[in-house]
Structure formats: structure tokens, C-alpha cells
Amino acid sequence: MVTPPVRRSALDLIGDTPLVLLDGPSRAAGCEIWGKCEFANPGASVKDRAALWIVRDAERRGALAPGGTIVEGTAGNTGIGLALVANALGYRTVIVMPETQSREKMDTLRALGAELVLVPAAPFSNPGHFVHTSRRLAEETPGAVWSNQFDNIANRKAHIEGTAEELWAQMEGRIDGFTCAAGTGGTIAGVGMGLKAHDEAVTIALTDPHGAALYNFYAHGELRAEGSSVAEGIGQSRITANLEGAPIDTQFRISDDEGIAWVGRLLQEEGLCLGLSSGINVAGAVALGRQLVAAGRKDARVATILCDTGFRYLSTLFNRAWLEAKGLRVFPWLA
Numbered sequence: 001m002v003t004p005p006v007r008r009s010a011l012d013l014i015g016d017t018p019l020v021l022l023d024g025p026s027r028a029a030g031c032e033i034w035g036k037c038e039f040a041n042p043g044a045s046v047k048d049r050a051a052l053w054i055v056r057d058a059e060r061r062g063a064l065a066p067g068g069t070i071v072e073g074t075a076g077n078t079g080i081g082l083a084l085v086a087n088a089l090g091y092r093t094v095i096v097m098p099e100t101q102s103r104e105k106m107d108t109l110r111a112l113g114a115e116l117v118l119v120p121a122a123p124f125s126n127p128g129h130f131v132h133t134s135r136r137l138a139e140e141t142p143g144a145v146w147s148n149q150f151d152n153i154a155n156r157k158a159h160i161e162g163t164a165e166e167l168w169a170q171m172e173g174r175i176d177g178f179t180c181a182a183g184t185g186g187t188i189a190g191v192g193m194g195l196k197a198h199d200e201a202v203t204i205a206l207t208d209p210h211g212a213a214l215y216n217f218y219a220h221g222e223l224r225a226e227g228s229s230v231a232e233g234i235g236q237s238r239i240t241a242n243l244e245g246a247p248i249d250t251q252f253r254i255s256d257d258e259g260i261a262w263v264g265r266l267l268q269e270e271g272l273c274l275g276l277s278s279g280i281n282v283a284g285a286v287a288l289g290r291q292l293v294a295a296g297r298k299d300a301r302v303a304t305i306l307c308d309t310g311f312r313y314l315s316t317l318f319n320r321a322w323l324e325a326k327g328l329r330v331f332p333w334l335a
Helices: 023-029 047-061 079-087 103-113 130-140 154-169 186-198 212-219 254-271 275-294 321-323
Strands: 019-021 032-037 067-071 092-098 115-119 144-146 179-180 203-211 249-254 303-304
Touching: 019 154, 023 032, 023 254, 023 275, 032 154, 032 275, 047 079, 047 154, 047 212, 067 079, 067 130, 079 092, 079 103, 092 130, 103 115, 115 130, 130 144, 154 186, 179 186, 179 275, 186 203, 203 212, 203 275, 212 249, 249 275, 254 275, 275 303
Parallel strands: 032 303, 067 092, 067 144, 092 115, 179 203, 179 303, 203 249
Antiparallel strands: 019 032
């Protein structure tokens, strides 16, 4: 019997997440597809990692003093991670979020004691965009630091030093490909850089939802978006500081419908309740696996990120009326 690890601090629970072999995606790809279970973090998402690294970096730089305030603009999960880290370290949090995000994220942030500021959804060029609003609030708040997750490279360092090293060890140095979507870009860039430091031959692929501009950027050198997506927390229209120098070898564009299909299969066939970003990531991993197999690497091993729990989307992704209103497939058990 293996003794479960012991942690001396709740913050030590962030990271060291399990890796699971995904049976259905592996059969679909013709090779091994592995999922990093980031929903096992205390805040139930991959964003806990960036939150911890950003706060610790601010402390080291002297930007965050005892009793200070952390301000951030987020689709929700980074705010949840920041609120938990802040609570553990004695800081206050102010979270700015688009009002289009799931009710569960809003309720969670309030329950954690964060001050929640909701703003209308707007393009990044609009001064009312949630990122710009959070920056202004940080400037106006005494003793506050703006965590700036999109352009603060402490974000990607969390994945260079943490996620990539964990994956390399868990897969015993036998990893042929890694893919995930980009929101801030911290995960794809950081894991890519970390894995490439071990083996340049690892293929790093961007999995982009419709409505984002990065697929066209990496495929054709032009930031141009096509279509739209209801996925929360992923999809980017610019090259953030975290994305600068990201070692992207190839790219895939995945529809919401394909992502939802995998969310449904993973739930019904494997007992994993995940959000849409995870479904899109898994679809991208299957595409990458097929590409590697077609190139003759029949024993390829591909990893991706299972970003967060589906319990965070009960009012949206797992709600029949919401799915029908968006023109998306309804899971059979909801119909």
C-alpha cells in the first residue's frame, strides 16, 4: 500500500496533480492520450498554479506587503485560485470578471470572500474590458498589486518549473506530444518550454477554439479570428507576454460541438466530469495523436490538460435550456 503524501501547508496542495490514461481518446487517436488532472488542485483548476506563483513573485519583489490587496481581471478560475492563496497568506482579493461567465464561478468567488466586480463583456480594445478595469482598480487601491496574469511571466514559470517537470517525471521521459488551449498562454508556453528543455523532439501543439486568433497566427502569421465559442477561460486575440517565444510546432482548431462531444464521452464512459475547455483540449490531443501516428510514431504518447471540474458549469454546459439557446448539442441524459 502506498502512503498518501503529507503536506505541511494548504498551499503545498497546489500542483503534483495526478496523470490519468484516457481510454476513449486513446482508442480514437490510435495511441496513448494522457490527461493531467488539474481539477485536483484546491481551487479545482489549473489556474491555482499561476495564482501561487504570481503571489509569491509579488512578495519576493516587495510589491505585496502584509495585509495588502490582490486585484485581477479573470474569467473566474484564476480569481478563485488567487482568493484561496490570498486567504492562506492574509491578503484581500478584488476580482473583476465579465458578467457572461458562469454563475457558479461568481458564487464561488463570493463564498471565498473575494470582492467581485462584474463588467459587460467587451473586446480587449475597449477600455471597459475586464483586464483594463482591473488594472485601474489596482492603481486606485492603496496597498494593492495587479496580478496581471496575461502579461506576468510568473504565470508561465509556474508551468516551466511545475507542470512540465511533473509531466516529464510522471511519463518517465517518454512523451511525444503535448497540447492545450491558450487563455493567458501561460500553460501552453510554460509546459512547452519546460518539455523542450528536456527533449526538443517533443511536439507542442496549440489547440484553439473558434473565435480565437492564435490558430491563424501560428498557421499563417496573422492574428485573425473566425467563428465563436462559448468556452470560458480560453481563446486569445493577441500575443501576451506569456505567449512570447512559445515553442508551438503545430496547431488545431476545435469546435465547441467537438469539445462537448468529448465532455459527454469522458463523463459517461470514464466518470470524469469536466468543463468545455478540457473537452476541447482532449479533442486537440486526439488530433495530435492521429497526426503523430500518421507520421509513423505508432507508439506515441500525448498529454493534455484537464483544466477544471464540470461542476463549475452546472448552469451552462450541463443545463439543457442553456445548450438549446446556444444551438449546441444536448447531452442525451439531459434531453
